[in-house]
Structure formats: structure tokens, C-alpha cells
Amino acid sequence: MVFRTKFTELMGIEHPIMCGGMHHVSFAELAAAVSNSGAMGFITAVTQPTPEDLRKEIQKCKSLTKKPFGVNISFLPAAKPPDYEAYIDVVIDEHIPAVETAGQSPGKWIKMLKDKSAARWGKSLYVIHKCVNVRHANSAVALGADMISMDGYECAGHPGMDDVGGLLLFAVAAKQLKVPFIASGGVGDGNQMAACLALGAEGINMGTRFMASKEAHIHAKIKQALVDGDQTGTMTILRSNKNTERVYKNPQAMKCKEEEDKDPGNINVVIKYISGSLYKRSFQETGNTQDSVWSCGQVMGLIDDVPSVADLVHRIVTDAESTISSRLNGMLSSKL
DSSP, X not given: OOOOOHHHHHHTOSSSEEEOOOTTTOOHHHHHHHHHTTSEEEEXXXXXXXXXXXXXXXXXXXXXXXXXXXXXXXXXXXXXXXXXXXXXXXXXXXXXXXEEEEESOOHHHHHHHHHHHHHHHSSXXXXXXXXXXXXXXXXXXXXXXXXXXXXXXXXXXXXXXXXXXXXXXXXXXXXXXXXXXXXXXXXOSHHHHHHHHHTTOSOEEOSHHHHTSTTSOSOHHHHHHHHHOOTTSEEEEOGGGTOOEEEEOSHHHHHHHHHHHHSTTOGGGTTTTSOHHHHHHIIIIIOOSSSSOOBOOGGGGGOOOOOOHHHHHHHHHHHHHHIIIIIIHHTOOOOO
């Protein structure tokens, strides 16, 4: 059975599943594998050192799949921000149909994406903005976002400051949003996909679960850590900086939290722990799970293997169908 939702229809894909952008993870191989499975993969733009490197990665992805894929551009606080406009120009040049955005005050960038694509192609590309609360989501919609990826507190990366889990957040979004939304954060199996659709989502966005797949271009020891870990194996840092991040619980993260607690709000005392170069080295070179601060979500509790992307997507869709058609349908009975 094929699930038909607003997300699948708008993107021209088979399954209502996306693999959003992940720093040092979402490369061409993973994005193409997800798209080839019938879902939709995304390449992370700023993982690429330069806009021209992004162009090469997009072209590599095009050589691996003929199906739709997107690009993630996250506009996050940085001492030296990337040249976002140059990355956007590459996205337009390469005729990417959808961009996943994230970060504060996205209006300038959403407008730029829309205006440049409309001027170049005669129609605007599709913007999916990631938010952690409905208030910000409605603001993003007012600024031009076409769809929202609602990110629950269980997510890897930045869950915001409200600490609201997906079970409630998605139900609130279904009542208060005027555009379709994707359920994100802590999602990793077919039962959850069925639950998210029931709550009003038009699909699911998985990150950490796709990290533990054969096509994810990260060290095998990182994948094994996700298999070995459980839902208690993460922690949050940088809350005092109002930039809360959920990361793998290890000595490096705990040292970071200890220093943060001593001098709350002072980013300078934690910089040495959260360096992106350490993150990259763990993922791409050493596989050392203990000596860097790296993002992952509570969905570790559902990760028991490292399948191919195709097998994982097939399993999720099949299990979701079974949950809906057999288990839930079997609970219905006529009133006598």
C-alpha cells in the first residue's frame, strides 16, 4: 500500500518520509538512497566548505538518483556566518525543488529563496521550515514557509526552550497551523509513523534513525553507539545560552555542561568542547564516540540494527500499514 498525503503529492514521492539535514551526515550517498527508496532525502548545505562544494555534492546526488531530493540550509548563530546567499544561488542554479530551513528570523532567507527561484524558473521552490513550537511555526508561515517540520523535545540537535514532546506538540500543531506539517523528533518506526499521521502530520522527518543505516557516510563505531544506546543516552547542553542542544551523553558533553553551569550564558567557556572540527573528526575519521560533542536523539531507544535505507523505509511503511489496517482497525466494533 502507498500512503498518499499532502507531502507525497507536493513532492512527487511515494512515501511520507523525509531525511532532513544533519551536519556531517547528510551527504549525497544518504540523500540519494533515501530518495531512491521512495522517500525524500536532503543534503546539508553548510556541511560543504564552500558553495561550489555544495554544487559538486548536488551533482553527485543527481548521478545517484533521478528522484526528487532537497537541500537543508540552517541559519544558526555563528561567529562567522557562511555566505548563505551564495549557497542559495547554487540551490537555484541546480533547480532543487525543496529546501529545508531552520534557525531564527528566516524571513529574509525564505523571501530570497522564493524570489530567486520564481525569477529563474517561473515558480517558487518549496520551503519546509523546521520549528520547535507553534508560535514560531505560524511566524514562519507568515514569512512564506509552505510547510513546517515540527520538532519535538525528543529530537537531536536543537529542541528549543519549551520542552514539549511530540505527542502533544503534533496535536497542537494540527489544531493551530494553517499549512501542512511533518512530524519530527524521536521518530524511528512504523508504529510512530501511524501515530504521527493520526495526530495530523502529513509525514515524518527522521534524522538519527537514518544515521544508523548502511548508506550514512559516518564511522561504523558511531552507528554502533546508536544501536547500543537507549532513550536515556542523550543530554542537553547550552540551555543557558538559549540554544539548547540534545547530544550524545559522553565525558566531553558532561564536561561542557559542568563548565556551562559554572558560568551560565558564557559561550566562551564551552567553545573548546563543542568545536565542529571535533564532531567532524569523530564522524569521518576516528569513530571515537567519547571525545566530541555530537548530536543524536532519544530515538536511540528504538535503534536495534543498521539496515540499508531501502530496507528501513520498507519496514517503516509496512509496519505503519499493518498498525493502521490490522491493529487499529481490529479495535473498532459496532455498537450493539
